[in-house]
Amino acid sequence: MTLPRTPSFRLDERRAVVTGAGRGIGLGAAAALAAAGAAVTLVARSGGEIEDAAAAIRADGGDAVAETLDVSRIGDVAAFFADRPAFDILVNNAGTNRPMPMTQVSEADYDAVLDLNVKSAFFTAQAAAKRMIEDGLAGSLIHMGSQMGHVGGPNRSLYCASKWALEGMSKSFALDLASHGIRSNTIAPTFIETPLTRPYFEDATFRDSVLAKIKLGRIGQVKDLMGAVVFLASDASALMTGTSMVIDGGWTAD
Template sequence: MRLPITPSASLRGKRAIVTGAGRGIGLACSAALAAAGAAVTLVARSIGEIEQAAAAIRATGTPAEAAVLDVSDLAAVSAFFAERPAFDVLVNNAGTNRPKPMQEVEEADYDAVLDINLKASFFVAQAAARRMIAEGLSGSLIHMSSQMGHVGGPNRALYCASKWAIEGMSKSFALDLAPYAIRSNTIAPTFIETPLTRPYFEDAVFKAAVLAKIKLGRIGQVEDLMGPVVFLAGAGSALMTGTSLIVDGGWTAD
């Protein structure tokens, strides 16, 4: 009897790019893809943290480079991808948040959140996909969404708007790009402890409210997203497109 062969989890020979890669989730995704064998390009607006991270990855024997790019500068995004060979994997991770009640949101808040979380993500993915298509390369687009792209939350009107939009955007990308064997999926985490979110958890009331919703009873850690990003980047998810991996400890199951 010939047994089925489990698809390889290796990303050796693949090129991956991660935006917002200097810390937190982006850094973890970069480390995970590198550990699976991918050559990783770490992108952020400033060089300091991503150069340190790239050096740490190179020290493990895996190629990595740091590249400065402001993903909100669409001309720079277009030029960046046009000047490089196609990437096999994009992790669309750069994002921001301005939590406040909807009645207090100003136009500047709206523009800040939607321009980075949605507009920049759209055109980064477009530029990456165009290069994949031009080179006849199948690939994987992975967009960092949120559980808030599946439910609502107090003081999260802008964030929810951007992440629900990311979910719909990714589904449409999946349909447009399927003829080219390019897949598009999201990862939708719960609250993850990062340098950005850690100060929120110093508020005992807020932390208790979050833990009450996470049925597994703990705040998410960046390591919780490392397996999912490698899975969506590789052969194990070859028939997955237009869907979302919800990594929320049961928040949205309620």
């Protein structure tokens, strides 16, 4: 009897780019991809954090470089991808949030959240996919969504709008790109403790309200997402496209 073999989770000889890679989820994604063998390019608006992050990955035995890029500058994004060989993997992670009641949202708030979380994500994916097609690569687009792209939340109207949009975009990307062998999926985490979110959890009332919804009873950690990033980047997920990996400790199951 010939046994089936598990597809490889290794990413040797593949090139990956991670946006918003200097800290938190983006840094975790970059570290995970490098540990699986990918050559990783860390991207962010400012160079300091990503230079330090890339150096730490190299010190750990990984292959990593830092490139300064503001993904809100669509022309710069197009030039970034056009000027280098195609990446096999994109982790579309750059994003922002402005929590407030919908009655308090200004046009500036709307533009800040939707422009980065939706517009920049769209055109970053477009530029990456175009280079994949030109170079004949069957690549993987991984978009960092949220459980708030599957449910609503108080004071999260802008964030929910952007993350629901990201889910729809990814599904359409999957259909447009399937004939090229390019896959598009999202990861939809619950609240993850990062340098950005940690101050929120110092509010005991807020922390308790979050823990009441996470059925596994703890705040998510960056490491909870790292395996999903490698899985979606690798041959182990070769038949997955147009879907979402919801990593929410049971939040959306209720």
